[in-house]
Amino acid sequence: MKNSILSLLAVAALVACKKSDTTTMNTTGDSTAMMTNDSATVGNDSTMMPADSAATGTNSSVTANLSAQDKKFADAAARGGMMEVMMGQLASTNANSAEVKSLGAMMVKDHSKANDELKQWASTAGYTLPTSLDADKQKKYDDLKAKKGADFDRAYTDLMVSDHKKDIAEFKEEASKGTESSLKSFANKTVPTLEHHLMESEKAKAAAK
Incomplete structure (x- = not known):
């Protein structure tokens, strides 16, 4: 047990x-x-x-990293490019001479390309570009739109000469004084195209007198 x-x-x-x-x-x-x-x-x-x-x-x-210079240039280039395309399109219908019509077509083609490059830069940089003309450029466009024939040719070529002189100075300033490398490169490589536009605008202006 x-x-x-x-x-x-x-x-x-x-x-x-x-x-x-x-x-x-x-x-x-x-x-x-x-x-x-x-x-x-x-x-x-x-x-x-x-x-x-x-x-x-x-x-x-x-x-x-964008400086005040970069932003000022980008905004001016965007508005200027838009105006060049819009005015170039007007030349196809309002111009009198074939030479001025051809000048307008060149402006549409080249400035549309430059505008697209600037938009691509802005997309990469996260920067918002203006999407409409400022009051001064809108007035220039509206005044030009009201003209036809020989009057249009004279007014348009005058504008193209004065605007491209201004554009060249602005693009060169960005190329030398800008801070953002990609934007500076865009400005620098566009200068020769603007100089060609100025030369062709001066020829067309002389022919329109």
Whole structure:
């Protein structure tokens, strides 16, 4: 009888030990799983942070580097380019001579290309360009639009000569005094085209007198 009781106690102790081991293992397993999941979550958050910075940092850093000169030039170039295209389009219908019509077509083609390049720069830099003429340029356009034939030819070629002299000076100033390298490069490479426009405008002006 005594031996039976001892045997029962031994079995009970053995079962208790096994339960304790199982509980310890489960607890350890749960802790390990939780730590793994938490670590994965932190890892994901850490991975996302640089991506967010990369998505927003590039444009803002370029915009922050723009000087007052850069912004003044970009705005003036955008409005000037728009006016050149609009006036060139008028020349196709309002001009009297074939030479002035041809001058207008060249202005539309070349300034549309330059305008697109400036817009591409602005998109990359995160800079907002003006989308309409200022009051002065709008008045010049409206006055020119009212003219026809020989009167149009004289007025248009006068404007093209005076405006391109002004444009060349502004583009050269940006090329030498600007801060943002891509905008300076755009200004510098556009100067020869503007100088060609001035030369052709002076020829057309002489023929229109």
